[in-house]
Amino acid sequence: MTDLDGTLLDSHYGWRAAGAMIKRLRRQSIPLVLSTSKTGAELSPLRRRMRHGDPYIAENGGTLGLPAAFLSGLGFPYALRRDVVLELGWNQRRLSTLLEKLAREAEVRLRTLPQMKLQEVAQRTGLTIANARRARKRENSMPFTFVEATSNHIQRFLRAAEEHGAKVAKGARFWHLTMGSDKGDAMNALVLLIRLLTKENVQTIAAGDSPIDLPMLRQADLAVLFPGSDATVDPQLQRSVPKALVAHGNGPDAWAEAIEEALSRLRARPKTGIMTRRPVATANAPQALALLESFASRPPASRWRLKVTRRKAASRSLFP
Numbered sequence: 001m002t003d004l005d006g007t008l009l010d011s012h013y014g015w016r017a018a019g020a021m022i023k024r025l026r027r028q029s030i031p032l033v034l035s036t037s038k039t040g041a042e043l044s045p046l047r048r049r050m051r052h053g054d055p056y057i058a059e060n061g062g063t064l065g066l067p068a069a070f071l072s073g074l075g076f077p078y079a080l081r082r083d084v085v086l087e088l089g090w091n092q093r094r095l096s097t098l099l100e101k102l103a104r105e106a107e108v109r110l111r112t113l114p115q116m117k118l119q120e121v122a123q124r125t126g127l128t129i130a131n132a133r134r135a136r137k138r139e140n141s142m143p144f145t146f147v148e149a150t151s152n153h154i155q156r157f158l159r160a161a162e163e164h165g166a167k168v169a170k171g172a173r174f175w176h177l178t179m180g181s182d183k184g185d186a187m188n189a190l191v192l193l194i195r196l197l198t199k200e201n202v203q204t205i206a207a208g209d210s211p212i213d214l215p216m217l218r219q220a221d222l223a224v225l226f227p228g229s230d231a232t233v234d235p236q237l238q239r240s241v242p243k244a245l246v247a248h249g250n251g252p253d254a255w256a257e258a259i260e261e262a263l264s265r266l267r268a269r270p271k272t273g274i275m276t277r278r279p280v281a282t283a284n285a286p287q288a289l290a291l292l293e294s295f296a297s298r299p300p301a302s303r304w305r306l307k308v309t310r311r312k313a314a315s316r317s318l319f320p
């Protein structure tokens with residue numbers, strides 16, 4: 001699982017220097033899961049250029065994309081006409097209402113990314129206007145900024161969010177609100193699905209540079225931390241994942257080097273990662289389908305967005 005901005009991508013959104021490593025992962029059938037706060041729409045041109053056919057986690061864990069070819073490669077038992085996009089988190093309308101409520105409770109002023117003009121989004125992010133438009137198309141997460149807020153205001157806001165069970169994380173350019181899923185939840189869902197389909201243990205490497213990546217960094221078998229532009233790693237990350245591998249820089253060159261090191265460390269380890277200790281139902285393919293369906297029926301907001309050709313399957317949820 002890799003974050004993009006500040007991790008795999010350089011400050012101009014370049015990734016080509018990591019091309020050889022990306023190819024190698026593909027040759028070795030090691031899924032490269034892109035995990036980002038970008039939207040699915042923003043990711044798709046990048047995924048096309050990268051020839052990326054593996055799953056992706058978009059909108060900070062609110063969305064999990066499962067390409068049809070990836071699923072059938074794992075032995076998914078039903079024909080899929082299109083890729084599956086699971087909305088794990090609340091939708092935008094509900095998030096907006098929640099955000100307004102949190103702002104009122106904490107007495108802070110906020111601006112959400114969809115409220116910003118395209119020019120401003122482009123200016124803040126360095127994106128082209130076309131990509132800024134894609135970035136503004138949120139489905140399951142809400143990026144925002146505080147307006148003239150003191151650290152007291154922000155603390156109050158974070159407490160209110162916690163009381164409501166919302167997830168708020170600080171990314172490189174915006175704060176992000178999700179409800180129901182974060183990068184770690186989406187990673188776990190994906191790992192569980194792969195294990196159910198393949199009946200094999202899955203080991204995970206998670207790469208990231210900011211506190212927004214912590215839920216996946218904490219839960220992966222091996223975390224790789226990337227320093228910011230000031231060459232130091234975020235102290236919260238260092239503290240939270242002290243055994244992580246630390247990359248020598250960020251962007252595609254450093255990323256390729258760090259992933260190479262991470263792969264060899266993981267191979268040298270006995271296979272007792274956190275994922276392998278977690279109890280999981282004995283796997284078979286119908287159960288995997290039930291898992292997908294359980295996402296669909298799991299309240300409050302998850303639902304199928306794309307139709308899947310399937311027989312009627314057990315609706316029993318695999319989640320306790």
Ligand SMILES: [Mg+2]
Nearest residue numbers: 003005006209
């Ligand atoms: Mg990042």
